[in-house]
Amino acid sequence: MTSASELRSGKTHRDENFPVASWIIHPRHRELILAFYNFVRTADDIADHAMLDAATKLNYLDLLEAELLGRGTTQPEAVGLRRALAERGMPPRHALDVLIAFRMDVTKLRYEDWDEVIHYCRYSAMPVGRFMLDVHGESTSTWPASDALCAGLQINNHLQDCGKDYRNLNRVYLPRDALDAVGAKVEELGHLKSSPALLRCLQGLAERTDVLLGEGRPLAAEIKDFRLGLEVSVIQAFADRIVEMLKVRDPLSERVHPKPIEFLMSTIGAVGSEIGRRAFGKRPVSNPAPRA
Template identity: 80%
Template sequence: MTSASELRSGKTHRDENFPVASWIIHPRHRALILAFYNFVRTADDIADHATLSGEDKLRYLDLLAAELLGNGDSQQEAVNLRRALSERSMPPRHALDVLVAFRMDVTKLRYENWDEVIHYCRYSAMPVGRFMLDVHGESTSTWAASDALCAGLQINNHLQDCGKDFRDLNRVYLPRDALAAGGAAVEALGEGRASPALLQCLHSLAVRTEALLGESKSLSTEVKDFRLGLEISVIQAFADKIVRLLKVRDPLSERVHLGPIELLAHSLSGVASEITRRAIGRRPVSKPAAGA
């Protein structure tokens, strides 16, 4: 069997739409965070691989899970994360949760409603935020706001890449009932420009995602770690800007990603707003997440 490393797309943490182990995070956490990222990126690239069969994809994902749990040493990303977690006496629960989502990517190409999309986010995105909070020793009471932020980021990505996901993978994360309500056909995702019906559906989903992101506003001030609070504030600023673009633009024909100057500007804005909030001592009370 080919090593999972050989199936990587070449994408790294520097290519993501949000900071990964950035300079804001304390150096003592970066190696573990990058080990987690590389494990997740490898699994993601396997699920999205252009030529692997579905059966082979599932076999590789199962192998990553087995080696993460200590059963073998052939898949380097799993071995690296296993060792990094062991050094912190942390369980692999969040990495195993993410693998559930990548198996869904192989076996599930359509989503019936918003609840099914959120269920997917429970495994594709929420474990990433929960992992980051665990790394920093934060309380599980912060998970509710983190889950909202991570789900919002994930759905933003689904809306940004809806055309590419359909054309390249025949995968549609837009809920069937949302498409049907506006009279939009799935096949319209393959066009170079969204039809009026599809555009209305995309904009309505962006509005719903914006409301979801509103539930995460308190997260940066709920966490105790100052650096993590800054990082979260920056990510929130990115997510808020992207969803505002998605509310008014056509992701099939217009740019809905942030350029380098915009990223820098929103990074500085996020850092400044978080420093200001902490300076005045405002710390909202969070609510426990479901399944904590």
């Protein structure tokens, strides 16, 4: 088989909606974090590859898993992560969880309700946050807030890319019951502009995502590692900015990705706020609304 590396999309950690192993993170952690990112990005690109059939995609994902677990040395991203984890004495549990999500991407093209979407996020997004917390030696008591933040980030991405996912992959993460509730049709995602019904659905889902992000807001304060706390505060600021755009804009016809200057200003503001919060011992205010 062709090396999975050769099937990469070209997207790197610098192209994400959130910082990955940025300058904020302590240098001793960056190599491991980037090894994890490269493994996950490779698997994600396999699952999304437009020229591969489902069986071939699943074979590649199985191969990445096998080599992550020590059975083979042909896939650089798997071997690199395996070695990086071994150096730290960490198990591959979070990377294995993410592979479950990518297999779902290959075999599951529609989601019936919000709970199914959250179940997908349990494997696509939540393991990433848990991995970062484990790398920094944080308590598992931080996982609930991390899970909420990571799920919110994932659904933000689903809403931003809903048109592209439908056109390129026939994949729809919008819950079927949410579309039905407003009388919108899946096929409308192929249009250049959302219908009023589809826009109500998208913006309603953004409102639900905002609740998730509110549940994740205490995370930075729960984290003991100063640098990771700063990084999380920046990620939270990015996510909050994106969901605010999604609540009022149409992702089929309008920009729903912050500009570089907006990312820069969000970073500066979030870092300053988190430093001040830690200096004065204040806790962030979480969204009081319950998770739907």
